Amino acid sequence: MDDVLQQINTVPGVIGSLVCGAAGEVVAHAFPPLFDLSILQGVAATVADPGTGVRSSAGAFDLVDLRYQDGRIVVKPLREAFLLLLCAKAINLQVLAISLNVAKGKLESLIGEGRTEAPLAAPAAAAILDVLTLPACHIQNSAIGGSFEQFGMAAITPATSRQISAFYRTGTTKKLRLTNPDSGLSGIFAVMVVNENDASSDGKIILCKSIEKKLRISDGASLTVELP
Structure with missing residues (x-):
């Protein structure tokens, strides 16, 4: 192929x-x-x-x-x-x-003939034990509104929302379980879908500062993403 x-x-x-x-x-x-x-x-x-x-x-x-x-x-x-x-x-x-x-x-x-290669995996979007893994990121400006930080929410772009829906074969979700695989820290967080002009946020979980602190996750580090 x-x-x-x-x-x-x-x-x-x-x-x-x-x-x-x-x-x-x-x-x-x-x-x-x-x-x-x-x-x-x-x-x-x-x-x-x-x-x-x-x-x-x-x-x-x-x-x-x-x-x-x-x-x-x-x-x-x-x-x-x-x-x-x-x-x-x-x-x-x-x-x-x-x-x-x-x-x-x-x-x-x-x-x-069934001779296609196995689906490819990448560090930024890998399936590990049927769990999606995506990198964390943080938006420095206030483009997504004060409620994002105020209410301790995570955010995803429409492209990321479709990626998660396709992986788990489900509709749009309002909550996600996010886990730091390095520390084992985990939590269920409300998620908002935001329209970011910068496509660099696609395929990533955008975290507010309180979630970053709770999960002890740094920008660019991997998170496992599950449906609660």
């Missing part, structure tokens, strides 16, 4: 590619090292989330082209999986489509 993705990446304008399962798990990827797997996992979870509409579109369209200011995300529906590509803004979609049609047959053959 890695060989197929590397071949796709030779198409001019393709930056990286990955295959994710129906539940949003990253099965294989070919991206430059600067792309953290937690980011790729977040994108895969969003695409696979039934709420995004990509799944329903997959039945009617052969290719989904999501265009952004600086680039494009191209989604090719596969049998019980998705092929995702990060592309340059000016990529020739007709040339790309030819390569993807060839790759689709090869990838679906691998999936059908």
Whole structure:
């Protein structure tokens, strides 16, 4: 499967590619090292989330082209999986489509024969004993409002909320059990979903100072995230 993705990446304008399962798990990827797997996992979870509409579109369209200011995300529906590509803004979609049609047959053959690799894990978003692990972070400014600090809440971005929902296959949750695996300190905390303009908060648990102190967790350290 890695060989197929590397071949796709030779198409001019393709930056990286990955295959994710129906539940949003990253099965294989070919991206430059600067792309953290937690980011790729977040994108895969969003695409696979039934709420995004990509799944329903997959039945009617052969290719989904999501265009952004600086680039494009191209989604090719596969049998019980998705092929995702990060592309340059000016990529020739007709040339790309030819390569993807060839790759689709090869990838679906691998999936059908059960020869896909095991889902990948990353330190920032790893499944350890069926528990999701995400890094902690703290927002220095007051963009998310005083209530975040005042009421001792944790916060997540919409992308992180979808990632957690996809991992545990549940709807949006208002509370999470957060555990510092190093100290064993744990607690159940109310969670608010915030719209942060900075995508660097995606795939992370945003902590107020009181939770950081209670769990003795530092910025960037890992937390296990469970449903209470």
